[in-house]
Amino acid sequence: MSRTLLALRLRRAWTRLLPSSLVPRSxxxxxxxxxxxxxxxxxxxxxxxxxxxxxxxxxxxxxSAAAGSxxxxxxxxxxxxxxxxxxxxxxxxxxxxxxxxxxxxxxEYGTGMIRVTFAAMPRRVSVLAAKAAVVSGLVLAxxxxxxxxxVLAAQLILPGHGLAGPPLSLGNGADxxxxxxxxLYLALIGLLALGVATAVRNSAAAIGIVLGLLFLxxxxxxxxxxxxxxxxLEQIAPMTAGLDIQATANIRALPLTPWQxxxxxxxxxAGALLLGGLALRLRDA
Amino acid sequence: MAPPGWTGSRQAGAGFTVSGSGDxxxxxxxxxxxxxxxxEAISVGSFAAVIAVGVLGALFITAEYRRGLIRVTLAxSPRRGRVLAAKAIVIGAVxxxxxxxxxAIALPVGLAKLRSGGNxxxxxxxxxxxxxxxxxxxxIAVAAVLALAIGAVLRRGALTVTVVIAGIVxxxxxxxxxxxxxxxxxxLRTTPAAAIAAEQSIxxxxxxxxxxxxxxxxxxxxxxxxxxxxxxxxxxxLALAAFLLHRRDA
Numbered sequence: 001m002s003r004t005l006l007a008l009r010l011r012r013a014w015t016r017l018l019p020s021s022l023v024p025r026s027x028x029x030x031x032x033x034x035x036x037x038x039x040x041x042x043x044x045x046x047x048x049x050x051x052x053x054x055x056x057x058x059x060x061x062x063x064s065a066a067a068g069s070x071x072x073x074x075x076x077x078x079x080x081x082x083x084x085x086x087x088x089x090x091x092x093x094x095x096x097x098x099x100x101x102x103x104x105x106x107x108e109y110g111t112g113m114i115r116v117t118f119a120a121m122p123r124r125v126s127v128l129a130a131k132a133a134v135v136s137g138l139v140l141a142x143x144x145x146x147x148x149x150x151v152l153a154a155q156l157i158l159p160g161h162g163l164a165g166p167p168l169s170l171g172n173g174a175d176x177x178x179x180x181x182x183x184l185y186l187a188l189i190g191l192l193a194l195g196v197a198t199a200v201r202n203s204a205a206a207i208g209i210v211l212g213l214l215f216l217x218x219x220x221x222x223x224x225x226x227x228x229x230x231x232x233l234e235q236i237a238p239m240t241a242g243l244d245i246q247a248t249a250n251i252r253a254l255p256l257t258p259w260q261x262x263x264x265x266x267x268x269x270a271g272a273l274l275l276g277g278l279a280l281r282l283r284d285a
Numbered sequence: 286m287a288p289p290g291w292t293g294s295r296q297a298g299a300g301f302t303v304s305g306s307g308d309x310x311x312x313x314x315x316x317x318x319x320x321x322x323x324x325e326a327i328s329v330g331s332f333a334a335v336i337a338v339g340v341l342g343a344l345f346i347t348a349e350y351r352r353g354l355i356r357v358t359l360a361x362s363p364r365r366g367r368v369l370a371a372k373a374i375v376i377g378a379v380x381x382x383x384x385x386x387x388x389a390i391a392l393p394v395g396l397a398k399l400r401s402g403g404n405x406x407x408x409x410x411x412x413x414x415x416x417x418x419x420x421x422x423x424x425i426a427v428a429a430v431l432a433l434a435i436g437a438v439l440r441r442g443a444l445t446v447t448v449v450i451a452g453i454v455x456x457x458x459x460x461x462x463x464x465x466x467x468x469x470x471x472x473l474r475t476t477p478a479a480a481i482a483a484e485q486s487i488x489x490x491x492x493x494x495x496x497x498x499x500x501x502x503x504x505x506x507x508x509x510x511x512x513x514x515x516x517x518x519x520x521x522x523l524a525l526a527a528f529l530l531h532r533r534d535a
Contacts, residue, residue, distance in 0.1 A: 065468065066465065084463075091455060091459055091463060204443050205340055206443070207443045207450075208336050208339060208446050211336065215332070215458050216329060219329045219454075222461055222462070
Protein backbone atom coordinates (compact mmCIF):
# COMPACT_ATOMS: atom_id res chain seq x y z
CA MET A 1 0.00 0.00 0.00
CA SER A 2 1.38 3.42 -0.97
CA ARG A 3 1.84 6.07 1.66
CA THR A 4 -0.63 8.51 0.12
CA LEU A 5 -3.34 5.86 0.01
CA LEU A 6 -2.70 5.03 3.64
CA ALA A 7 -2.90 8.70 4.59
CA LEU A 8 -6.16 9.05 2.71
CA ARG A 9 -7.64 6.03 4.45
CA LEU A 10 -6.55 7.27 7.84
CA ARG A 11 -8.10 10.63 7.16
CA ARG A 12 -11.38 9.03 6.11
CA ALA A 13 -11.49 6.89 9.21
CA TRP A 14 -10.78 9.96 11.32
CA THR A 15 -13.59 11.96 9.73
CA ARG A 16 -15.97 9.10 10.47
CA LEU A 17 -15.03 9.24 14.13
CA LEU A 18 -15.65 12.98 14.36
CA PRO A 19 -19.12 14.13 15.37
CA SER A 20 -20.97 14.74 12.13
CA SER A 21 -21.55 18.39 13.05
CA LEU A 22 -17.80 19.12 12.93
CA VAL A 23 -17.34 17.87 9.39
CA PRO A 24 -17.65 20.81 7.01
CA ARG A 25 -20.40 20.37 4.46
CA SER A 26 -22.16 22.50 1.88
CA UNK A 27 -25.36 24.22 2.99
CA UNK A 28 -27.44 22.18 0.55
CA UNK A 29 -26.00 18.97 1.98
CA UNK A 30 -26.67 20.01 5.56
CA UNK A 31 -30.22 21.12 4.73
CA UNK A 32 -30.83 17.76 3.06
CA UNK A 33 -29.44 15.94 6.10
CA UNK A 34 -31.64 18.01 8.45
CA UNK A 35 -34.65 17.24 6.29
CA UNK A 36 -33.77 13.53 6.26
CA UNK A 37 -33.39 13.47 10.03
CA UNK A 38 -36.73 15.17 10.61
CA UNK A 39 -38.40 12.90 8.07
CA UNK A 40 -37.08 9.84 9.89
CA UNK A 41 -38.17 11.18 13.27
CA UNK A 42 -41.70 12.07 12.19
CA UNK A 43 -42.11 8.87 10.16
CA UNK A 44 -41.06 6.65 13.05
CA UNK A 45 -42.84 8.56 15.82
CA UNK A 46 -45.82 6.56 17.05
CA UNK A 47 -49.10 7.92 15.81
CA UNK A 48 -48.06 10.12 12.89
CA UNK A 49 -49.62 7.74 10.39
CA UNK A 50 -52.82 7.45 12.43
CA UNK A 51 -53.08 11.22 12.78
CA UNK A 52 -52.61 11.73 9.02
CA UNK A 53 -55.30 9.13 8.41
CA UNK A 54 -57.51 10.95 10.93
CA UNK A 55 -57.08 14.22 9.00
CA UNK A 56 -58.43 12.49 5.89
CA UNK A 57 -61.20 10.45 7.54
CA UNK A 58 -62.53 13.13 9.92
CA UNK A 59 -62.48 15.87 7.28
CA UNK A 60 -64.33 13.75 4.75
CA UNK A 61 -66.78 12.36 7.35
CA UNK A 62 -67.81 15.73 8.80
CA UNK A 63 -68.05 17.22 5.30
CA SER A 64 -70.27 14.36 4.12
CA ALA A 65 -72.45 14.65 7.23
CA ALA A 66 -72.87 18.39 6.69
CA ALA A 67 -73.71 17.84 3.01
CA GLY A 68 -76.15 15.07 3.91
CA SER A 69 -77.93 17.17 6.53
CA UNK A 70 -78.82 20.06 4.27
CA UNK A 71 -82.40 20.01 3.02
CA UNK A 72 -83.63 22.85 0.92
CA UNK A 73 -87.09 22.97 -0.55
CA UNK A 74 -87.24 26.69 -1.30
CA UNK A 75 -87.09 27.63 -4.98
CA UNK A 76 -83.68 29.04 -5.85
CA UNK A 77 -81.82 27.23 -3.05
CA UNK A 78 -81.21 28.37 0.52
CA UNK A 79 -78.11 30.46 0.03
CA UNK A 80 -75.82 27.51 0.77
CA UNK A 81 -72.40 27.42 -0.83
CA UNK A 82 -71.97 23.79 -2.00
CA UNK A 83 -68.16 23.83 -2.05
CA UNK A 84 -67.90 25.44 1.38
CA UNK A 85 -70.52 23.06 2.77
CA UNK A 86 -68.73 19.98 1.43
CA UNK A 87 -65.46 21.18 3.00
CA UNK A 88 -66.96 21.83 6.47
CA UNK A 89 -64.83 18.95 7.76
CA UNK A 90 -61.74 21.17 7.55
CA UNK A 91 -62.95 22.72 10.83
CA UNK A 92 -62.19 19.40 12.55
CA UNK A 93 -59.33 18.29 10.28
CA UNK A 94 -57.33 21.40 11.18
CA UNK A 95 -57.32 20.37 14.85
CA UNK A 96 -55.67 17.06 13.91
CA UNK A 97 -53.23 18.81 11.56
CA UNK A 98 -52.31 21.06 14.49
CA UNK A 99 -51.63 18.01 16.70
CA UNK A 100 -49.22 16.56 14.11
CA UNK A 101 -47.30 19.84 13.95
CA UNK A 102 -47.29 20.42 17.71
CA UNK A 103 -46.02 16.90 18.43
CA UNK A 104 -43.25 17.28 15.83
CA UNK A 105 -41.47 19.65 18.22
CA UNK A 106 -43.38 19.38 21.51
CA UNK A 107 -42.71 15.66 21.68
CA GLU A 108 -38.96 16.32 21.55
CA TYR A 109 -39.19 18.85 24.36
CA GLY A 110 -41.32 16.42 26.37
CA THR A 111 -38.73 13.65 26.25
CA GLY A 112 -35.57 15.78 26.24
CA MET A 113 -34.69 14.48 22.76
CA ILE A 114 -34.40 18.10 21.63
CA ARG A 115 -30.99 18.37 23.33
CA VAL A 116 -29.71 15.45 21.27
CA THR A 117 -31.15 17.03 18.14
CA PHE A 118 -29.37 20.34 18.79
CA ALA A 119 -26.12 18.60 19.72
CA ALA A 120 -26.20 16.87 16.33
CA MET A 121 -27.38 19.99 14.48
CA PRO A 122 -26.26 23.14 16.24
CA ARG A 123 -27.92 25.38 13.65
CA ARG A 124 -31.26 25.44 15.36
CA VAL A 125 -33.10 27.48 12.78
CA SER A 126 -32.31 24.92 10.08
CA VAL A 127 -33.79 22.24 12.37
CA LEU A 128 -37.00 24.29 12.57
CA ALA A 129 -36.95 24.85 8.79
CA ALA A 130 -36.55 21.11 8.19
CA LYS A 131 -39.42 20.34 10.57
CA ALA A 132 -41.57 22.95 8.81
CA ALA A 133 -40.84 21.37 5.42
CA VAL A 134 -41.60 17.83 6.60
CA VAL A 135 -44.77 18.75 8.53
CA SER A 136 -46.24 21.02 5.85
CA GLY A 137 -45.46 18.47 3.13
CA LEU A 138 -47.16 15.62 4.96
CA VAL A 139 -50.18 17.73 5.97
CA LEU A 140 -50.48 19.11 2.45
CA ALA A 141 -50.57 15.58 1.05
CA UNK A 142 -53.15 14.39 3.60
CA UNK A 143 -55.13 17.62 3.15
CA UNK A 144 -55.25 17.18 -0.63
CA UNK A 145 -56.66 13.66 -0.25
CA UNK A 146 -59.08 14.91 2.44
CA UNK A 147 -60.47 17.85 0.50
CA UNK A 148 -60.66 15.99 -2.80
CA UNK A 149 -62.46 13.16 -0.98
CA UNK A 150 -64.86 15.63 0.66
CA VAL A 151 -65.79 17.24 -2.64
CA LEU A 152 -66.17 13.90 -4.41
CA ALA A 153 -68.38 12.58 -1.58
CA ALA A 154 -70.53 15.72 -1.71
CA GLN A 155 -70.88 15.30 -5.47
CA LEU A 156 -72.61 12.00 -4.75
CA ILE A 157 -74.63 13.27 -1.77
CA LEU A 158 -75.78 16.76 -2.73
CA PRO A 159 -77.95 16.12 -5.84
CA GLY A 160 -81.53 15.86 -4.63
CA HIS A 161 -80.98 18.16 -1.66
CA GLY A 162 -82.28 21.16 -3.55
CA LEU A 163 -79.23 23.40 -3.76
CA ALA A 164 -79.24 25.97 -6.51
CA GLY A 165 -76.47 26.67 -8.97
CA PRO A 166 -74.23 24.46 -11.08
CA PRO A 167 -73.34 21.04 -9.61
CA LEU A 168 -70.19 20.72 -7.56
CA SER A 169 -67.22 19.53 -9.63
CA LEU A 170 -63.45 19.54 -9.32
CA GLY A 171 -63.39 20.45 -13.02
CA ASN A 172 -64.92 23.80 -12.10
CA GLY A 173 -62.27 26.46 -11.38
CA ALA A 174 -63.84 27.89 -8.21
CA ASP A 175 -64.55 24.45 -6.70
CA UNK A 176 -61.01 23.30 -7.49
CA UNK A 177 -59.63 26.45 -5.85
CA UNK A 178 -61.78 25.76 -2.77
CA UNK A 179 -60.53 22.15 -2.53
CA UNK A 180 -56.82 22.77 -3.18
CA UNK A 181 -56.99 25.94 -1.10
CA UNK A 182 -58.34 23.90 1.81
CA UNK A 183 -55.32 21.60 1.58
CA LEU A 184 -53.03 24.65 1.61
CA TYR A 185 -55.06 25.98 4.54
CA LEU A 186 -54.39 22.80 6.52
CA ALA A 187 -50.67 22.98 5.73
CA LEU A 188 -50.56 26.62 6.92
CA ILE A 189 -52.37 25.62 10.13
CA GLY A 190 -49.60 23.04 10.59
CA LEU A 191 -46.93 25.73 10.21
CA LEU A 192 -48.77 28.05 12.62
CA ALA A 193 -48.99 25.26 15.17
CA LEU A 194 -45.31 24.36 14.69
CA GLY A 195 -44.28 27.96 15.35
CA VAL A 196 -46.46 28.25 18.45
CA ALA A 197 -45.26 24.90 19.83
CA THR A 198 -41.61 25.93 19.28
CA ALA A 199 -42.20 29.11 21.25
CA VAL A 200 -44.23 27.42 24.03
CA ARG A 201 -42.34 24.07 24.27
CA ASN A 202 -45.31 22.29 25.89
CA SER A 203 -47.57 20.26 23.59
CA ALA A 204 -50.79 20.58 25.60
CA ALA A 205 -50.42 24.33 26.14
CA ALA A 206 -49.43 24.86 22.50
CA ILE A 207 -52.47 23.06 21.11
CA GLY A 208 -54.68 25.04 23.51
CA ILE A 209 -53.21 28.32 22.26
CA VAL A 210 -53.52 27.32 18.59
CA LEU A 211 -57.13 26.14 18.87
CA GLY A 212 -57.99 29.19 20.99
CA LEU A 213 -56.52 31.44 18.32
CA LEU A 214 -58.52 29.64 15.63
CA PHE A 215 -61.88 29.21 17.40
CA LEU A 216 -62.20 32.26 19.68
CA UNK A 217 -61.93 34.86 16.90
CA UNK A 218 -65.06 33.64 15.08
CA UNK A 219 -66.95 33.44 18.39
CA UNK A 220 -65.96 37.05 19.00
CA UNK A 221 -67.12 38.12 15.54
CA UNK A 222 -70.45 36.41 16.23
CA UNK A 223 -71.07 38.75 19.18
CA UNK A 224 -69.59 41.94 17.73
CA UNK A 225 -72.26 43.41 15.50
CA UNK A 226 -70.90 46.83 14.57
CA UNK A 227 -69.82 46.98 10.94
CA UNK A 228 -66.28 48.36 10.78
CA UNK A 229 -65.01 46.36 13.77
CA UNK A 230 -66.63 43.19 12.52
CA UNK A 231 -64.98 43.59 9.11
CA UNK A 232 -61.54 44.16 10.62
CA LEU A 233 -61.91 41.18 12.94
CA GLU A 234 -62.93 38.98 10.02
CA GLN A 235 -59.93 40.19 8.05
CA ILE A 236 -57.37 39.39 10.74
CA ALA A 237 -58.90 36.24 12.30
CA PRO A 238 -56.67 33.36 11.10
CA MET A 239 -59.46 30.82 10.64
CA THR A 240 -62.18 33.14 9.33
CA ALA A 241 -59.84 34.82 6.84
CA GLY A 242 -58.13 31.56 5.84
CA LEU A 243 -61.41 29.76 5.17
CA ASP A 244 -62.40 32.50 2.72
CA ILE A 245 -60.48 30.28 0.28
CA GLN A 246 -63.48 27.89 0.37
CA ALA A 247 -66.03 30.47 -0.78
CA THR A 248 -67.58 29.98 -4.20
CA ALA A 249 -70.78 32.00 -3.69
CA ASN A 250 -71.22 35.66 -2.68
CA ILE A 251 -67.48 36.23 -2.98
CA ARG A 252 -67.96 39.98 -3.32
CA ALA A 253 -69.58 40.12 0.14
CA LEU A 254 -66.43 38.73 1.80
CA PRO A 255 -64.15 41.15 3.65
CA LEU A 256 -61.17 39.71 1.70
CA THR A 257 -60.81 37.88 -1.60
CA PRO A 258 -60.23 34.12 -1.18
CA TRP A 259 -56.49 34.30 -1.86
CA GLN A 260 -56.06 37.40 0.30
CA UNK A 261 -57.76 35.46 3.11
CA UNK A 262 -55.33 32.58 2.74
CA UNK A 263 -52.57 35.18 2.66
CA UNK A 264 -53.74 36.51 6.03
CA UNK A 265 -53.39 33.02 7.49
CA UNK A 266 -49.97 32.68 5.84
CA UNK A 267 -48.94 35.89 7.61
CA UNK A 268 -50.05 34.37 10.92
CA UNK A 269 -48.06 31.20 10.17
CA ALA A 270 -44.98 33.21 9.19
CA GLY A 271 -45.29 35.29 12.35
CA ALA A 272 -45.57 32.18 14.52
CA LEU A 273 -42.54 30.54 12.85
CA LEU A 274 -40.55 33.77 13.27
CA LEU A 275 -41.47 33.85 16.94
CA GLY A 276 -40.53 30.18 17.34
CA GLY A 277 -37.24 30.70 15.47
CA LEU A 278 -36.30 33.68 17.63
CA ALA A 279 -37.15 31.76 20.80
CA LEU A 280 -34.97 28.86 19.60
CA ARG A 281 -31.96 31.13 19.00
CA LEU A 282 -32.28 33.14 22.20
CA ARG A 283 -33.12 30.44 24.73
CA ASP A 284 -31.47 27.36 26.11
CA ALA A 285 -32.97 24.16 24.77
CA MET B 286 -102.82 31.40 18.18
CA ALA B 287 -101.58 32.51 14.80
CA PRO B 288 -99.80 30.04 12.52
CA PRO B 289 -96.01 30.24 12.82
CA GLY B 290 -94.40 32.80 10.59
CA TRP B 291 -97.63 34.77 10.26
CA THR B 292 -97.31 38.43 11.15
CA GLY B 293 -100.07 41.04 11.23
CA SER B 294 -103.58 41.41 12.52
CA ARG B 295 -106.74 39.53 11.60
CA GLN B 296 -110.35 40.15 12.53
CA ALA B 297 -112.55 37.18 13.31
CA GLY B 298 -116.06 38.16 14.38
CA ALA B 299 -115.75 40.58 17.27
CA GLY B 300 -112.10 39.76 18.11
CA PHE B 301 -108.71 40.72 16.75
CA THR B 302 -105.73 38.38 16.61
CA VAL B 303 -102.43 40.20 16.46
CA SER B 304 -99.13 38.47 15.88
CA GLY B 305 -95.60 39.76 15.43
CA SER B 306 -92.99 41.41 17.59
CA GLY B 307 -93.36 44.89 18.93
CA ASP B 308 -94.70 46.76 21.91
CA UNK B 309 -97.42 44.32 22.88
CA UNK B 310 -95.15 41.28 22.98
CA UNK B 311 -91.85 40.73 24.81
CA UNK B 312 -88.81 42.01 22.91
CA UNK B 313 -86.59 39.16 21.77
CA UNK B 314 -82.97 39.04 20.79
CA UNK B 315 -82.11 38.27 17.23
CA UNK B 316 -82.00 39.68 13.76
CA UNK B 317 -84.29 42.59 14.63
CA UNK B 318 -82.99 45.42 16.80
CA UNK B 319 -79.75 46.00 18.62
CA UNK B 320 -80.91 44.49 21.92
CA UNK B 321 -78.27 42.35 23.59
CA UNK B 322 -78.65 39.34 25.87
CA UNK B 323 -76.68 39.42 29.11
CA UNK B 324 -74.79 36.25 28.18
CA GLU B 325 -73.28 38.01 25.16
CA ALA B 326 -71.02 39.79 27.65
CA ILE B 327 -69.53 36.50 28.85
CA SER B 328 -69.97 33.80 26.19
CA VAL B 329 -66.62 34.31 24.40
CA GLY B 330 -64.87 34.62 27.75
CA SER B 331 -66.43 31.43 29.04
CA PHE B 332 -65.23 29.54 25.95
CA ALA B 333 -61.74 30.99 26.41
CA ALA B 334 -61.92 29.72 29.99
CA VAL B 335 -63.05 26.28 28.77
CA ILE B 336 -59.93 26.10 26.57
CA ALA B 337 -57.70 27.18 29.46
CA VAL B 338 -59.16 24.73 31.97
CA GLY B 339 -59.12 22.05 29.27
CA VAL B 340 -55.32 22.42 29.16
CA LEU B 341 -55.19 22.55 32.97
CA GLY B 342 -57.38 19.48 33.51
CA ALA B 343 -55.51 17.50 30.86
CA LEU B 344 -52.09 18.36 32.31
CA PHE B 345 -53.33 17.55 35.82
CA ILE B 346 -53.13 13.87 34.89
CA THR B 347 -51.05 13.61 31.69
CA ALA B 348 -48.12 15.49 33.27
CA GLU B 349 -48.02 12.77 35.93
CA TYR B 350 -47.78 10.13 33.23
CA ARG B 351 -45.16 12.14 31.35
CA ARG B 352 -42.89 12.47 34.40
CA GLY B 353 -43.62 9.05 35.85
CA LEU B 354 -45.06 10.71 38.96
CA ILE B 355 -48.21 8.63 38.49
CA ARG B 356 -46.33 5.54 39.74
CA VAL B 357 -45.46 7.36 42.97
CA THR B 358 -49.03 8.60 43.29
CA LEU B 359 -50.49 5.12 42.84
CA ALA B 360 -47.90 3.59 45.16
CA UNK B 361 -48.87 6.10 47.85
CA SER B 362 -52.62 5.57 47.41
CA PRO B 363 -53.19 2.20 45.77
CA ARG B 364 -56.96 2.65 45.47
CA ARG B 365 -56.86 4.09 42.00
CA GLY B 366 -60.54 5.01 41.72
CA ARG B 367 -60.14 7.14 44.80
CA VAL B 368 -57.15 8.96 43.25
CA LEU B 369 -59.24 9.77 40.19
CA ALA B 370 -62.18 10.94 42.31
CA ALA B 371 -59.93 13.13 44.44
CA LYS B 372 -58.38 14.68 41.36
CA ALA B 373 -61.83 15.32 39.86
CA ILE B 374 -63.06 17.02 43.05
CA VAL B 375 -59.97 19.21 43.32
CA ILE B 376 -59.90 20.34 39.69
CA GLY B 377 -63.70 20.79 39.62
CA ALA B 378 -63.80 22.88 42.81
CA VAL B 379 -60.82 25.05 41.86
CA UNK B 380 -62.06 25.78 38.35
CA UNK B 381 -65.62 26.42 39.58
CA UNK B 382 -64.34 29.00 42.07
CA UNK B 383 -62.12 30.61 39.44
CA UNK B 384 -65.00 30.52 36.95
CA UNK B 385 -67.44 32.21 39.37
CA UNK B 386 -64.86 34.90 40.11
CA UNK B 387 -64.08 35.47 36.44
CA UNK B 388 -67.71 35.57 35.31
CA ALA B 389 -68.75 37.80 38.24
CA ILE B 390 -66.13 40.32 37.08
CA ALA B 391 -66.68 39.88 33.34
CA LEU B 392 -70.49 40.22 33.41
CA PRO B 393 -70.83 43.74 34.88
CA VAL B 394 -67.79 44.99 32.93
CA GLY B 395 -69.08 43.53 29.67
CA LEU B 396 -72.61 44.82 30.24
CA ALA B 397 -71.32 48.32 31.00
CA LYS B 398 -69.30 48.22 27.78
CA LEU B 399 -72.33 47.07 25.78
CA ARG B 400 -74.49 49.81 27.32
CA SER B 401 -71.88 52.49 26.64
CA GLY B 402 -71.86 51.30 23.03
CA GLY B 403 -75.56 52.19 22.88
CA ASN B 404 -76.91 48.64 23.02
CA UNK B 405 -80.01 48.14 25.16
CA UNK B 406 -79.73 45.03 27.36
CA UNK B 407 -82.73 42.72 27.51
CA UNK B 408 -83.85 42.69 31.15
CA UNK B 409 -83.84 39.42 33.10
CA UNK B 410 -84.79 38.51 36.66
CA UNK B 411 -82.09 38.28 39.32
CA UNK B 412 -82.67 34.53 39.52
CA UNK B 413 -82.02 34.15 35.77
CA UNK B 414 -78.88 36.26 36.06
CA UNK B 415 -77.68 34.06 38.90
CA UNK B 416 -78.41 30.95 36.83
CA UNK B 417 -76.44 32.36 33.87
CA UNK B 418 -73.43 33.05 36.12
CA UNK B 419 -73.63 29.68 37.88
CA UNK B 420 -74.27 27.91 34.57
CA UNK B 421 -71.22 29.46 32.91
CA UNK B 422 -69.01 28.63 35.89
CA UNK B 423 -70.39 25.09 36.03
CA UNK B 424 -69.68 24.68 32.30
CA ILE B 425 -66.07 25.70 32.96
CA ALA B 426 -65.70 23.37 35.97
CA VAL B 427 -67.26 20.31 34.30
CA ALA B 428 -65.13 20.94 31.20
CA ALA B 429 -62.06 20.70 33.44
CA VAL B 430 -63.27 17.41 34.93
CA LEU B 431 -64.02 16.10 31.42
CA ALA B 432 -60.46 17.01 30.38
CA LEU B 433 -59.11 15.16 33.43
CA ALA B 434 -61.14 12.05 32.60
CA ILE B 435 -60.16 12.05 28.91
CA GLY B 436 -56.56 12.67 29.94
CA ALA B 437 -56.67 9.58 32.17
CA VAL B 438 -57.97 7.56 29.22
CA LEU B 439 -55.61 8.88 26.52
CA ARG B 440 -52.56 9.74 28.67
CA ARG B 441 -51.40 12.24 26.01
CA GLY B 442 -51.67 15.95 26.76
CA ALA B 443 -52.00 17.42 23.27
CA LEU B 444 -54.46 14.76 22.13
CA THR B 445 -56.60 15.25 25.26
CA VAL B 446 -56.76 19.03 24.90
CA THR B 447 -57.76 18.66 21.25
CA VAL B 448 -60.53 16.17 22.05
CA VAL B 449 -61.94 18.45 24.78
CA ILE B 450 -61.90 21.56 22.59
CA ALA B 451 -63.26 19.65 19.59
CA GLY B 452 -66.04 18.34 21.86
CA ILE B 453 -67.13 21.55 23.56
CA VAL B 454 -66.05 24.62 21.57
CA UNK B 455 -65.99 23.35 17.98
CA UNK B 456 -69.59 21.98 17.82
CA UNK B 457 -70.93 25.31 19.12
CA UNK B 458 -68.81 27.22 16.61
CA UNK B 459 -70.00 24.97 13.76
CA UNK B 460 -73.62 25.32 14.91
CA UNK B 461 -73.56 29.11 14.80
CA UNK B 462 -71.49 29.50 11.65
CA UNK B 463 -71.16 26.65 9.20
CA UNK B 464 -73.82 23.97 9.66
CA UNK B 465 -77.32 23.85 8.14
CA UNK B 466 -80.12 24.34 10.71
CA UNK B 467 -80.99 20.65 11.19
CA UNK B 468 -77.39 19.61 11.75
CA UNK B 469 -76.81 22.57 14.12
CA UNK B 470 -79.82 21.48 16.15
CA UNK B 471 -78.59 17.88 16.34
CA UNK B 472 -75.07 18.94 17.33
CA LEU B 473 -76.35 21.13 20.18
CA ARG B 474 -78.49 18.28 21.50
CA THR B 475 -75.89 15.50 21.48
CA THR B 476 -72.36 16.87 21.90
CA PRO B 477 -70.93 18.30 25.17
CA ALA B 478 -71.42 21.73 23.56
CA ALA B 479 -75.12 21.40 24.51
CA ALA B 480 -74.13 22.86 27.89
CA ILE B 481 -73.98 26.34 26.33
CA ALA B 482 -77.77 26.29 26.83
CA ALA B 483 -77.08 26.93 30.53
CA GLU B 484 -76.17 30.50 29.53
CA GLN B 485 -79.44 31.21 27.66
CA SER B 486 -81.22 34.10 29.41
CA ILE B 487 -84.13 34.90 27.09
CA UNK B 488 -86.69 32.16 26.40
CA UNK B 489 -88.29 31.61 23.01
CA UNK B 490 -91.86 32.98 23.08
CA UNK B 491 -94.29 30.98 20.97
CA UNK B 492 -96.44 34.08 20.32
CA UNK B 493 -93.51 36.13 19.02
CA UNK B 494 -92.29 35.71 15.47
CA UNK B 495 -88.49 35.68 15.49
CA UNK B 496 -85.52 33.68 14.30
CA UNK B 497 -85.01 31.19 17.12
CA UNK B 498 -81.62 29.76 16.18
CA UNK B 499 -78.37 29.16 18.11
CA UNK B 500 -76.81 32.12 16.34
CA UNK B 501 -79.29 34.41 18.14
CA UNK B 502 -78.94 32.70 21.50
CA UNK B 503 -81.77 30.15 21.36
CA UNK B 504 -80.73 26.55 21.90
CA UNK B 505 -82.67 23.34 21.22
CA UNK B 506 -82.46 22.13 24.85
CA UNK B 507 -83.61 23.76 28.09
CA UNK B 508 -80.73 25.26 30.16
CA UNK B 509 -80.35 22.42 32.66
CA UNK B 510 -81.08 19.73 30.07
CA UNK B 511 -78.21 21.06 27.96
CA UNK B 512 -75.94 21.12 30.98
CA UNK B 513 -77.01 17.55 31.81
CA UNK B 514 -75.73 16.42 28.39
CA UNK B 515 -72.23 17.66 29.26
CA UNK B 516 -72.49 16.00 32.68
CA UNK B 517 -73.53 12.71 31.07
CA UNK B 518 -70.47 12.80 28.79
CA UNK B 519 -68.26 13.61 31.76
CA UNK B 520 -69.66 10.79 33.91
CA UNK B 521 -69.18 8.36 31.02
CA UNK B 522 -65.58 9.53 30.52
CA LEU B 523 -64.88 9.25 34.27
CA ALA B 524 -66.29 5.73 34.34
CA LEU B 525 -64.12 4.70 31.39
CA ALA B 526 -61.10 6.36 33.02
CA ALA B 527 -61.70 4.54 36.33
CA PHE B 528 -62.12 1.23 34.49
CA LEU B 529 -58.92 1.69 32.46
CA LEU B 530 -56.98 2.92 35.50
CA HIS B 531 -57.79 -0.40 37.20
CA ARG B 532 -57.15 -2.49 34.11
CA ARG B 533 -53.89 -1.00 32.84
CA ASP B 534 -50.43 -0.76 34.25
CA ALA B 535 -49.51 2.77 35.21
